[in-house]
Amino acid sequence: MAQYQLLMQIMQLEFAALELNLFLDTHPDCQEALAQYNKIHQELMQCKHAYEQTYGPLCNFGFSPNTGNYWKWVETPWPWEIKY
Amino acid sequence: MWVYEKKLQIPVRVCGPNPRLASYIITQYGGPEGELGASLRYLNMRYSMPTNKAKGILTDIGTEELAHMEIVATLVHKLLEGASVEQIKAAGWGSHYADHDKALWWENAAGVPWVAAYVSATGDPVADLQENLAAEAKARAVYENLIRLSDDPEATNVLRWLREREVVHFQRFGETLMDIQEYTKQKKYY
Numbered sequence A: 001m002a003q004y005q006l007l008m009q010i011m012q013l014e015f016a017a018l019e020l021n022l023f024l025d026t027h028p029d030c031q032e033a034l035a036q037y038n039k040i041h042q043e044l045m046q047c048k049h050a051y052e053q054t055y056g057p058l059c060n061f062g063f064s065p066n067t068g069n070y071w072k073w074v075e076t077p078w079p080w081e082i083k084y
Numbered sequence B: 001m002w003v004y005e006k007k008l009q010i011p012v013r014v015c016g017p018n019p020r021l022a023s024y025i026i027t028q029y030g031g032p033e034g035e036l037g038a039s040l041r042y043l044n045m046r047y048s049m050p051t052n053k054a055k056g057i058l059t060d061i062g063t064e065e066l067a068h069m070e071i072v073a074t075l076v077h078k079l080l081e082g083a084s085v086e087q088i089k090a091a092g093w094g095s096h097y098a099d100h101d102k103a104l105w106w107e108n109a110a111g112v113p114w115v116a117a118y119v120s121a122t123g124d125p126v127a128d129l130q131e132n133l134a135a136e137a138k139a140r141a142v143y144e145n146l147i148r149l150s151d152d153p154e155a156t157n158v159l160r161w162l163r164e165r166e167v168v169h170f171q172r173f174g175e176t177l178m179d180i181q182e183y184t185k186q187k188k189y190y
């Protein structure tokens, strides 16, 4: 359950970042959106770091660490298999 | 370059097996207004866009549409999970089962396969952005049809969220179109 809550938090932060990203694509000089984007980036990175230390990598190709002595990428459940 | 993130954009739940609803929702996987076509339409248009802003929005919305394709795939997969062949047949999706079992496939709700002709690219940035506005409006309309067809409240929540995204994309493409029109006007004085 703790895993689900952390994942939900990542989903929410990442969605906020994505929305700000699209907004900034068409309003690149909006200082308020830029400040919010950078703030959310910080929070998102902290959450992802905490999640990956305990539950395994979120991203492939070197964007996430692999802790422990097994390649967790092929161990953790795939997105369409998770029972939310 | 793309990097995969091992998570959905939003959580996807369904109330139980529902092959009939799956047979309708599959159109947003591989139908004319579906997420595959949307993603490929935008990512493909980037190469003929004159401004960095337009290339940026097409990259980012094209990438988000790929995440939506994964959400739609998960919906169909979960609606078929645990469904018996009898249930699939009774739901009128025996024709899909004959060719694909419970595998996903890019087709519309009538089983017609996805074709590249669903996607247009003229090389004219104004015409292409107007195509995108129409595409977003049509995708929104199809999600509204699916919401009316849905008898699964959990699936309806996901469809509502996807519908909302099409509204935001429409807005951003509208802003991009105005920007490109401004850009092409200025270019005449060079």
Ligand SMILES: [Fe+2]
Binding pocket: B038, B065, B136, B139, B165, B166, B169
């Ligand atoms: Fe869209």
